[in-house]
Amino acid sequence: MPPVNTPLEQGQQQPISSLSIQAISGIVYYHDRNSFGALLHGRNEAHVDADNESIDSSMSGAFTPNTSDTNLVRSSSAITNLIQESFRGATLLGPNSSNTLNTSSTGFSSSIATWVQPSAALVQALSHYTAVPPLRPFFQDTIAMQIVGAPLSFVAPVNWSHNWGDHGPSGRYSIPGDMNLDDCVSNDDWVSLPPKGNPYHSPAGFPYSSQVTFDLPVSCEALLLVSRGSTSAGSVDVVTSTEQPHDVATVRVVVNYFRDNIRDEAKVGRISRQEGETGVGIFTPEWRRGHRGVEETLYFETTVVLPESSTSLVPLVINKFETDVPNTLQRVHDLGKKILFRHILLKGKNAAIEVKSLGMENGEITSSNGPIHGMFNTSNTLVLMTSNAPIRADVGLENNAGFNAKVALQTSNSPIESNISLLSSKGSGGVFDVSASTSNSRLHVNFPAAPMDSTLRFTGRTSNAPATAFLNPSYEGSFNLQTSRLGAVVNDHKGVEDPSGKKRKRIVQSTQQGGDSLLGSVYWADDGGPLKLQGEVILTTYHARVALVL
DSSP: OOOOOOOOOTTOOOOGGGSOOOSOSOEEEEOOHHHHHHHOTTOOTTTOOTTOOOOOTTOOOEEOOOTTOTTSOOSHHHHHHHHHHHHTTOEEEOSSTTOEEETTSHHHHHHHHHHSSSHHHHHHHHTTOEEESOOOGGGGGOEEEEEOSSOEEEEEEOOSSOOOTTSSBOSOOOOOTTOEEEEEOOGGGOEEEOOOOOTTSSSSOOSEEEEEEEEEETTSSEEEEEEESTTOOEEEEEEEETTSOTTEEEEEEEEEESOHHHHHHOEEEEEEOSTTEEEEEEEOOOBOSSOOOGGGOEEEEEEEEEEOOSSTTSOEEEEEEEEEEETEEEEEEEOTTTEEEEEEEEEEESSOEEEEEEEEEEEEEEOSSSOEEEEEEEEEEEEEEOSSSOEEEEEEEEEOSSSOEEEEEEOSSSOEEEEEEEEETTSBOOEEEEEEEOSSSOEEEEOOOOOBTOEEEEEEEOSSSOEEEEOOTTOOEEEEEEOSSSOEEEEOOTTOOOTTSSOOEEEEEEEEETTTEEEEEEEEEOTTSOOOOOEEEEEEOSSSOEEEEO
16 A cells, blocks of 8 residues: 555645545545535535535545435446546656556546555556646546545545635736736746744734845836735835936835745736836735635735935926725835925725825825825825825925915815915915815814915815814905804914014904804905905814814
8 A cells, every 4th residue: 555645735746646545445536526415415514515615635524425325426337437537638647758548548447447446556556647737627626535335534635736616716816907917927036035024914924925026117107006806915115215226116026925826826017008107016816705714815015116316406207106006005205305206196995005205296195994194295286085094194285387286185984184384386376275074083174384365275074073274374265164063163363463574454254153154254454455355264064163263
């Protein structure tokens, strides 16, 4: 009797002798999992279930068949037919290339019949052969079991390539339809790294890590970083380096994992979209039904290294940078004075977006179920949007092109806390449109700076929580405060000096509307000059207090 060996490892092609086969009196290879239940009555559902993918080589259980079942496979001829069918279309290579068995031949069927009793002869005969493609599609579903008189006992799956059944990676990848995955790294392209733990993932300390890098042209129309898949979670860091070549952006992807075969299921490679738009994509297969074990998880740590300008006085201009990485923490480091993005789009889900400093002309930072924190400077538009998570942002909004400069902050069920400084390249004037909206949490917006003779149009809304806005003394315009209870309040700081230095007098007028709303205006009186009320502030909440501080 040959020695008992371990089951085949995932994805390997090994001699049949590597199957874990115990001392048995007969063996049957059965390929139809849907019919498997007909053979085993009273089977242990936890171990073998025709509708469940969880058939594991480490499982062992006893099953008692209904001996009156005439369909039960017991005869050597039936076993012969099953083996013949399971191996049909495969080629068994012997110890040398001249020694092969054609599984479609009648000779193979005759050989099986002689091997069935005793089963040791079958094991011994097959131990010298290796199954290689072509294999029938159902061959991966072949399983082995032993027949020992009355009880049937599960032995091990037969896996020449890893058989997930209905469990595990589906082989389907959610690659956005407008993108092309141009090439993927091969298994040999991964460079192994020393093991290290990861504080952002539980359990900490993946035993293995591998790395691959990509170089992208900074001058391209758009730099892209995209991920999809049930095991694509991780972190992204965007940094700069003085050692980085001035025309190259480097993307370094580190994958942390427990098992090589799970890592190798990921598709990591270059992507392209429209002409001139290039980047890196991380795609892992969708997971089929069933629980995914800890050892079947991955954690990606991606670092985007951008060059710095040759002079500290002028930032490096990048046309467009875009991320779309769900379930991934995004950290933008101190780029504010080093890089100017004409367009930047950071998109996430179920994770935070943290920005130390960022400069842009147009920016859109969006997430859901993840907070947005940081310092943002824009000369045109900025959108910060999430849900069920807070927004805490310091914003510099500059109007330098004659167009309205815009900022929009939006979340739900979480607070918004923001300091928004209004700036003008001309030193005065400019139109600024600002909105901030949340629900069931406080709204707190402060305008610490604003140019003289500028126009601010601000709308702030929340519910079931206080809404408060602090206006810069230079503000001139109307205000409309609305709530459903607890009242609307205007705090007029007396003795505020004229920001123009002309020693004008500030006039504040307000009218209470039924106790739940307050209308009014504020302006600096200029003797003989026309009254300017171009600004507009609307601040609304429900079931809480609303307050405007002038």
